[in-house]
Amino acid sequence: MRYLPLSDADREAMLARIGVPGIDELFAGVPRAAWRAELPDLPLARSEMEVERLLSRMAARNVAAGSVPFFVGAGAYRHHVPASVDHLIQRSEFLTSYTPYQPEISQGTLQVLFEFQTQVAELTGMEVANASMYDGSTGTGEAVLMAHRITRREKAVLAGNLHPHYRAVVENLAxxxxxxxxxxxxVPVGEDDVLALIDDDTSCVVVQSPDVFGNLVDLKPIAEKAHGHGALLIAVFTEAVSLGLVESPGAMGADIVVGEGQSIGNGLNFGGPYVGLFATRAKFVRQMPGRLAGETVDAEGRRGFVLTLSTREQHIRREKATSNICTNSGLCALAFTIHLTLLGTAGLRTLARINHASSVKLAKALGEVPGVELLTHAWFNEFTIRVPGSAHAVVEDLAAKGVLGGVPASRLFPENGHDDLIVVASTEVNTDEDRAAYVAALKEVLG
Structure with a gap:
């Protein structure tokens, strides 16, 4: 009765009020073929302790990222998050705050979002940023829709090395x-033909750097070609820490910059929740999705914060809304802002250099393993190697030896082959011992 509080009399009263004689008639609109004759094969009632014990056994089957040498990336990265970040975001005034539907009441929330926007704009080299998206992939889809509105065109050109999950979101929306x-x-090695596809019908070009194979991409010639045809350049990133070392997308001519902010302040969490970063030129601000927190003064001249822009379907006619983003990743954005504030400009640059140095050490060591070929020549903290035989089998064998050695490219692009490629990431959390363990395990696996 604790979880099913209705009695038979309650159910009969509800059915009578609806005007049907019984449960079967209530679901008459559901095709009979979809009805289940029996209960699903699931455990029946258990005590709280039994449920906890059962779920703990199931969870123990996972290999946690921090329990073994970990070199998995491909869009989600393991970084050290200071304990102070988790402590601060769990303060009740932060943890319980939600979307500011009545924003002027939520001054603390709005100030955090304002600071978050400032950090994102500076990181990306853009003039304005919004108060977060759900994640990088949905943000990319929204960026393409925004470009269509601005250019009044409907063709998007996607670079080949855009993360396939981001591509899937764009294609679904399209x-x-x-x-x-x-x-x-x-294209794991070399450059694709994205420049050749830009024409006068193109709305936008979507390019990721570092791309899904780890390659750094010079966005300047792509921006020049796109602008020459009246199109926009959408620059995408999945590794936010790279912006501490790599030239910003804004400086290279991007019109919209969008990416994943999970690397800063947020753990892997088995896939989420994450936080999407979105920034653009000031002249495009009214076409930007999501919301924008701004700074102002009240009637008495005191500093305050307001929801400056929120052209969502909750606040405006649906046909004039700039997106269907009806909330933001407020708590994850807060974690991002706290971590980045603790790092500061110098700290972020130092962290980025450590990441790059860690990956260079690993790439050099793996490249010396017989049969292994390093394919990436300019990267941040992620690169691609070629191994003899099946990369999937190699990764599974490495896992059996206690090393999570990366992501098989065939898992990302099953329809394009690349069965012998592994995308490998190395961050500041990887030690010399971790790298030595990877090399030793790989030598054993390859025989």
Whole structure:
């Protein structure tokens, strides 16, 4: 009765009020083929202790990122998050705050979002940033829709090395909206033909740097070609720490910058929740999705914060809304802002240098393993190697030896082959012992 509080009399009263004689008639609209004759094969009632014990056994089957040498990236990265970040975000005034529907009441929340926007704008080299998106992939989809509104065109060109999950979101939105997407195949080595596909019908070009194979991309010639045809350049990143060392997308000519902020302040968490970063030029601000927190003064001249821009379907007619983003990643954005504030400019640059140095050490060591070829030549903290035989089998064998050695490219692009490629990431959390363990395990696996 604790979880099913209705009695038979309660159910009969509800059915009578609805006007049907019984449960079967209530679900008459459901096809009989979809009805279940029996209960699903699931455990029946258990005590709280039994449930906790059962779920703990199930959770123990996972290999946690911090329990073994960990070199997995491909869009989500393991970094050290100071204990102070988790402590601060769990203060009740932060943990319980939600979307500021009545924003002027939520001055603390709005100030945090304002500081977050400032940090994102400075990181990306852009003039304005919004108060977060759900994640990098949905942010990329929204960026493409924004470009269509600005250019009044409907064709997006996607670089081949855009993360496949980001591509899938863009293609799904394009399918539902009747827009055109031209997506190039992945190119682990060398450059794709994205420049050749830009024409006067192009709304935007979407390019990731560092890309899904770890390659750093010079965005300047792409921006120049796109602007020459009246199109926009959307620059995408999945590793926010890279912006502490790599030239900003804004400085290279990007019109919209979007990416994943999980690397700063947020753990892996088995895939979420994460926080999408979104920034653009000031002249495009009214087409930007999501919300924008701004600084102002009240009637008595005191500093205050307001929700400056929020052209969502909750606040405006649906046909004039700039997105369907009806909330933001407020708590994850707060964690991002606290961590980045603790680092400061010099700290972020130092962290980025440590990441790059860690990956260089690993790449050099792996490249000396017989049969292994290093494919990436300019990277931040992630690169791609070629191994003899099946990369999937190699990764599984490494895991059996207690090393999570990366992501098989065939898992990312199953339809494009690349069965012998592994995408490897190394961050500041990886030690010399971790790298030595990887090399030793790989030598054993390859025989």
């Amino acid at each position: 399918h539902m909206g009747g827009h055109e997407v031209v997506a190039l195949p992945p």
